[in-house]
Amino acid sequence: MSDDxxxxxxxxxxxxxxxxxxxxxxxxxxxxxxVSLRLHRGETLGLVGESGCGKSTLAKMLLGLLEPTSxxxxxxxxxxxxxxxxxxxxxxxxxxxDPYSSLNPRKTVAQIVGLPLKLHGxxxxxxxxxxxxxMLDLVGMPARTHDxxxxxxxxxxxxxxxxxxxxxxxxxxxxxxxxxxxLDVSVQAQILNLLLDLKAEFGLSYLFxxxxxxxxxxxxxxxxxxxxxxxxxxxxxxxxxxxxxxxxTRQLLSSALTPEPGLGLPxxxxxxTTN
Amino acid sequence: xxxxxxxxxxxxELPTPNGPLRAVRGIDIEVERGEMLCLVGESGCGKSMTSLALMGLLxxxxxRTAKRLRLxxxxxxxxxxxxxxxxxxxxIAMIFQEPMTSLNPSxxxxxxLVEALHQHRNxxxxxARDRAVYLLERTGMxxxxxxxxxxxxxxxxxxxxRVMIAMALMCEPDLIIADEPTTALDVTIQAQILRMLRELxxxxxxAVLFxxxxxxxxxxxxxxxxxxxxxxxxxTAPVxxxxxxxxxxxTRGLLNCIxxxxxxxxxxxxxxxxxxxxxLLGELAGCAFANRCAHAHDACTQTPPYPEIExxxxxxxxxxxxxxxxxxxxxx
Numbered sequence: 261m262s263d264d265x266x267x268x269x270x271x272x273x274x275x276x277x278x279x280x281x282x283x284x285x286x287x288x289x290x291x292x293x294x295v296s297l298r299l300h301r302g303e304t305l306g307l308v309g310e311s312g313c314g315k316s317t318l319a320k321m322l323l324g325l326l327e328p329t330s331x332x333x334x335x336x337x338x339x340x341x342x343x344x345x346x347x348x349x350x351x352x353x354x355x356x357x358d359p360y361s362s363l364n365p366r367k368t369v370a371q372i373v374g375l376p377l378k379l380h381g382x383x384x385x386x387x388x389x390x391x392x393x394x395m396l397d398l399v400g401m402p403a404r405t406h407d408x409x410x411x412x413x414x415x416x417x418x419x420x421x422x423x424x425x426x427x428x429x430x431x432x433x434x435x436x437x438x439x440x441x442x443l444d445v446s447v448q449a450q451i452l453n454l455l456l457d458l459k460a461e462f463g464l465s466y467l468f469x470x471x472x473x474x475x476x477x478x479x480x481x482x483x484x485x486x487x488x489x490x491x492x493x494x495x496x497x498x499x500x501x502x503x504x505x506x507x508x509t510r511q512l513l514s515s516a517l518t519p520e521p522g523l524g525l526p527x528x529x530x531x532x533t534t535n
Numbered sequence: 536x537x538x539x540x541x542x543x544x545x546x547x548e549l550p551t552p553n554g555p556l557r558a559v560r561g562i563d564i565e566v567e568r569g570e571m572l573c574l575v576g577e578s579g580c581g582k583s584m585t586s587l588a589l590m591g592l593l594x595x596x597x598x599r600t601a602k603r604l605r606l607x608x609x610x611x612x613x614x615x616x617x618x619x620x621x622x623x624x625x626x627i628a629m630i631f632q633e634p635m636t637s638l639n640p641s642x643x644x645x646x647x648l649v650e651a652l653h654q655h656r657n658x659x660x661x662x663a664r665d666r667a668v669y670l671l672e673r674t675g676m677x678x679x680x681x682x683x684x685x686x687x688x689x690x691x692x693x694x695x696x697r698v699m700i701a702m703a704l705m706c707e708p709d710l711i712i713a714d715e716p717t718t719a720l721d722v723t724i725q726a727q728i729l730r731m732l733r734e735l736x737x738x739x740x741x742a743v744l745f746x747x748x749x750x751x752x753x754x755x756x757x758x759x760x761x762x763x764x765x766x767x768x769x770x771t772a773p774v775x776x777x778x779x780x781x782x783x784x785x786t787r788g789l790l791n792c793i794x795x796x797x798x799x800x801x802x803x804x805x806x807x808x809x810x811x812x813x814x815l816l817g818e819l820a821g822c823a824f825a826n827r828c829a830h831a832h833d834a835c836t837q838t839p840p841y842p843e844i845e846x847x848x849x850x851x852x853x854x855x856x857x858x859x860x861x862x863x864x865x866x867x
Contacts, residue, residue: 449792449807515726517751
């Protein structure tokens with residue numbers, strides 16, 4: 261029934277309790293507030309919103325790094341058990357924003373990419389090495405870099421390594437959390453092209469989290485707009501970009517500065533709920 | 536009348552264990568009174584080193600040389616540190632990317648704003664306070680008078696950047712150097728702050744050297760643009776010319792690789808610039824962009840010329856200098 265749904269979030273909630281000082285009154289922060297989403301197989305779902313809107317909390321729950329307060333996450337129709345990390349890892353993998361802090365500086369490129377295979381170890385060591393080489397070739401890392409350390413690589417190369425590591429277990433779903441926002445635009449284009457190629461090659465589904473609307477418009481089939489912990493608008497790309505319905509979506513779109521001189525800077529009307 | 540800021544052949548060199556790193560390789564900049572000049576480039580191109588060199592705030596190990604470095608006719612290179620300190624905050628102000636690191640966490644906003652003016656001008660504290668309230672209101676802050684008693688950590692990133700802009704304007708400087716002032720902010724806040732900065736800059740007639748990596752910001756805010764690559768300015772032009780007729784292959788490449796609505800099919804390959812920036816250690820022979828350039832040929836091993844191809848539009852490229860003109864099919 262849910263064959264074409266790679267990932268489903270059902271009424272996912274996560275709250276944090278904040279306390280001001282030792283005896284201060286506790287307040288509840290609803291970081292993710294009743295979010296339901298479906299990611300279809302082979303689809304790229306863009307998730308946009310400003311910092312603090314709950315995007316990354318949501319991503320952490322999908323990856324099993326944070327337990328939801330309520331609601332559940334279904335991968336391929338099955339509910340995930342956070343205790344079964346390995347089974348999860350074979351289905352869903354992350355790519356993070358900062359390729360500087362997400363790679364172990366003391367391991368070589370080949371070791372970093374090979375580690376998941378080792379942990380899940382079914383193949384022989386030599387088969388694993390061959391697998392790593394193939395994957396690194398695929399992401400455009402030349403052979404001479406395979407024995408280098410992350411410190412010797414450029415930002416774009418590090419992100420290629422992070423992508424290779426995410427794909428080595430052949431997951432179905434990649435959660436890309438701002439994968440190019442730490443990169444220069446000329447390198448960003450290379451990485452986005454790579455993500456497009458890999459999606460076609462492996463039939464991947466992407467949850468693509470970004471604040472860059474130009475990038476989201478380029479990659480996403482559908483877009484979810486998140487604001488204050490909730491999905492305020494969800495529609496296909498054309499609808500979101502051509503006929504945005506929610507005031508927050510409209511504000512986001514008008515504040516995106518496209519490289520068109522003469523348009524000047526938008527005058528934004530503050531939303532009633534922002535302070 | 537000469538330009539407000541005149542920079543000729545500015546060079547910055549940093550010693551490293553592997554030899555000198557030439558971060559800025561002889562750049563020329565002129566900022567006219569009241570204009571917004573954007574210095575745009577990718578990380579490591581030397582744009583921040585340029586701004587620090589102009590402010591006299593380079594790390595102590597770094598060496599700065601320049602054929603000419605003048606603000607309003609005054610030779611900055613000849614100033615002693617003490618005299619340069621008098622100029623900073625007074626005639627040249629600076630706005631950094633992360634306001635939390637440039638605001639003192641243990642003083643109230645009021646005392647920091649008042650100090651900025653009190654130190655440089657002969658005004659009473661009450662007058663300085665009035666100006667602080669006025670400027671905070673102009674930057675779009677509500678309850679400005681009450682906010683003077685708050686500490687930086689009590690404000691959001693956007694509000695802190697408003698305080699930084701108010702502080703930069705306290706002494707009515709001739710020139711503000713803004714180094715990626717909105718990069719850490721959300722897009723909606725960024726748009727509001729840029730609009731406010733642009734309005735105040737035009738109203739007060741302050742010249743701004745605006746340093747950024749974001750071509751979207753450049754397009755919307757600049758009067759003129761200088762594109763930096765590997766420690767040099769490779770192209771400079773009025774903003775509309777730069778976006779309509781980019782002439783340097785690097786500028787074209789940069790403009791082509793940003794996804795923009797209606798320019799490319801969604802999901803199609805973007806035109807990336809192949810390769811990576813060259814190392815800035817030691818000398819760079821010939822054109823610094825040649826190894827990534829689709830039009831590179833033998834002449835590019837020579838130092839490229841920097842001709843003015845039309846009024847105010849200079850390009851550091853052999854193809855722009857001679858005939859025939861650069862092939863047009865690479866234009867968007």
